[in-house]
Amino acid sequence: MSPIPGSGLAKGLAVTLRTMTKKTVTAQYPDVQPELPPRSRGVIGLFEENCTVCMLCARECPDWCIYIDSHKETVPAAVPGGRERSRNVLDRFAIDFSLCMYCGICIEVCPFDALFWSPEFEYAETDIRELTHERDKLREWMWTVPAPPALDPGAEEPKEIGAARKTAEKLAAAEADASTPPGVGTPPGVGGVPPGAAERPADESGPASGQGGPA
Amino acid sequence: MNDALDVAFRLIVVFAVFLVLPLVIGQTEHKVMAHMQGRLGPMYAGGFHGWAQLVADGVKFAQKEDVVPAEADRRVFQLAPAVALLPYLLVLVAIPIGPSEGAVGQVVDAGIFFVLAVMGVGVLGSLMAGWASANKFSLLGGLRTAAQLLAYELPMLLTAASVAMAAGTVSLPGILNAFEWWWLPWQIVGAIVFFVAGLAELQRPPFDMPVADSEIIFGAYTEYTGLRFALFLLAEYAGIVVLCGLTTVLFLGGWHGPFGADGLGWVWTLLKIAVLAFIVIWLRVTYPRMREDQLQKLAWTVLIPLALAQIALTGIVKVVI
Numbered sequence: 001m002s003p004i005p006g007s008g009l010a011k012g013l014a015v016t017l018r019t020m021t022k023k024t025v026t027a028q029y030p031d032v033q034p035e036l037p038p039r040s041r042g043v044i045g046l047f048e049e050n051c052t053v054c055m056l057c058a059r060e061c062p063d064w065c066i067y068i069d070s071h072k073e074t075v076p077a078a079v080p081g082g083r084e085r086s087r088n089v090l091d092r093f094a095i096d097f098s099l100c101m102y103c104g105i106c107i108e109v110c111p112f113d114a115l116f117w118s119p120e121f122e123y124a125e126t127d128i129r130e131l132t133h134e135r136d137k138l139r140e141w142m143w144t145v146p147a148p149p150a151l152d153p154g155a156e157e158p159k160e161i162g163a164a165r166k167t168a169e170k171l172a173a174a175e176a177d178a179s180t181p182p183g184v185g186t187p188p189g190v191g192g193v194p195p196g197a198a199e200r201p202a203d204e205s206g207p208a209s210g211q212g213g214p215a
Numbered sequence: 216m217n218d219a220l221d222v223a224f225r226l227i228v229v230f231a232v233f234l235v236l237p238l239v240i241g242q243t244e245h246k247v248m249a250h251m252q253g254r255l256g257p258m259y260a261g262g263f264h265g266w267a268q269l270v271a272d273g274v275k276f277a278q279k280e281d282v283v284p285a286e287a288d289r290r291v292f293q294l295a296p297a298v299a300l301l302p303y304l305l306v307l308v309a310i311p312i313g314p315s316e317g318a319v320g321q322v323v324d325a326g327i328f329f330v331l332a333v334m335g336v337g338v339l340g341s342l343m344a345g346w347a348s349a350n351k352f353s354l355l356g357g358l359r360t361a362a363q364l365l366a367y368e369l370p371m372l373l374t375a376a377s378v379a380m381a382a383g384t385v386s387l388p389g390i391l392n393a394f395e396w397w398w399l400p401w402q403i404v405g406a407i408v409f410f411v412a413g414l415a416e417l418q419r420p421p422f423d424m425p426v427a428d429s430e431i432i433f434g435a436y437t438e439y440t441g442l443r444f445a446l447f448l449l450a451e452y453a454g455i456v457v458l459c460g461l462t463t464v465l466f467l468g469g470w471h472g473p474f475g476a477d478g479l480g481w482v483w484t485l486l487k488i489a490v491l492a493f494i495v496i497w498l499r500v501t502y503p504r505m506r507e508d509q510l511q512k513l514a515w516t517v518l519i520p521l522a523l524a525q526i527a528l529t530g531i532v533k534v535v536i
Binding site for chain 1: 249254502
């Protein structure tokens with residue numbers, strides 16, 4: 001029971017009046033593009049230069065919406081007397097977005113960073129067959145892939161950078177050992193040198209080079 | 216000849232007001248309701264914030280096929296929208312908006328009687344529609360309308376009678392000429408009862424049981440399409456104009472205002488009508504629909520006793536001064 005009869009009614013009126021003075025929540029979508037959160041899942045882009053036709057994505061896909069055709073080519077021996085190597089060449093890579101459920105497993109599973117999420121979402125079609133995006137179209141989506149968002153402050157260091165830094169420190173330590181007589185000073189890289197301060201930009205172009213899309 | 220011109224001019228003005236004000240209120244309702252719900256409302260029609268939305272709606276309604284159900288009572292069915300709409304036009308003729316002779320369509324000596332009697336006719340339109348549609352939902356809606364009319368006409372009449380007692384006349388301009396500012400607190404209970412009962416008679420939310428769309432589709436208007444349906448909707452908004460106008464004239468002092476009484480009387484009237492119309496919309500957005508039994512209970516156990524108390528108070532004060 002409310003202390004004053006009718007106070008509930010007055011409260012209701014106050015709520016609607018207050019809402020009227022506030023900003024509306026309506027998004028005027030076609031006129032104003034939505035501000036999508038980072039890592040939005042719109043469409044999948046294929047960075048085909050990185051693809052080795054390992055088929056992991058096609059095999060992991062829960063609804064089998066990735067189609068890959070390839071053939072083998074023989075690469076002549078690199079050195080005289082060596083053995084010929086064989087290499088997979090991609091013939092067709094297609095994703096049927098009418099089947100895709102946007103789980104992102106293909107992107108997670110790709111060991112060579114050939115698949116990426118793009119936030120573009122306006123690719124509706126009037127014919128369902130048009131939703132099967134072939135290799136060229138998937139390659140075009142790569143241009144819309146944004147740079148990965150910055151890490152949260154205090155986040156764990158990315159594994160690639162950690163590995164590269166360790167290598168750089170080892171190298172620096174070996175160089176220091178070689179140039180200074182043994183027994184003098186402490187080995188650098190243990191405490192004094194900031195973690196890979198100079199080497200880092202160079203070392204970053206390791207396995208993670210495709211991370212930012214084709215630049 | 217001059218008289219005929221004068222009458223024709225007045226009728227044209229009243230007709231123009233009758234066509235424009237309901238649309239203005241309807242558009243205001245679109246926008247106010249939207250913003251009260253955190254939305255934007257119509258934004259496209261007409262270009263600027265959807266100002267032409269109701270015009271577009273009208274065009275759409277005019278294009279639709281006018282269907283009369285095979286089992287319906289054809290003539291009554293077709294006549295019903297006119298019966299619902301025209302009384303409000305007639306009432307509008309008698310409502311004064313300014314102090315001068317030219318600011319009222321037609322001075323009716325028995326103004327309150329005329330106005331309330333004709334407003335009651337408007338509800339007949341819903342009854343006719345409900346009965347003639349040969350549809351059980353329409354019939355239910357029509358019967359609910361009838362029950363609501365019975366319950367709420369009484370408090371409306373009683374409170375109007377209270378004002379007539381206070382002024383000593385039943386003429387609407389006469390009441391306004393006798394108006395003093397202290398009538399406002401004196402008649403405030405009557406004003407609230409009159410306004411609430413009027414809302415119920417218009418079947419506006421929260422008193423929209425007769426058209427409760429979640430239970431009986433759209434009550435008496437279920438079978439209507441196209442222009443006839445639009446006329447029913449227009450009748451609802453014309454009804455808001457009339458109700459707000461009457462409340463203004465009877466209880467809020469019409470053209471009287473704190474200042475500018477001579478030239479700006481009509482501005483005060485329109486301003487008060489606008490505020491009341493906003494309240495009508497506000498109530499619609501805020502409150503959920505009342506149940507049928509709650510509707511009847513409110514009328515018979517709250518509004519009528521309050522109206523009677525108001526009459527008693529009016530009588531006592533009238534005898535004392």
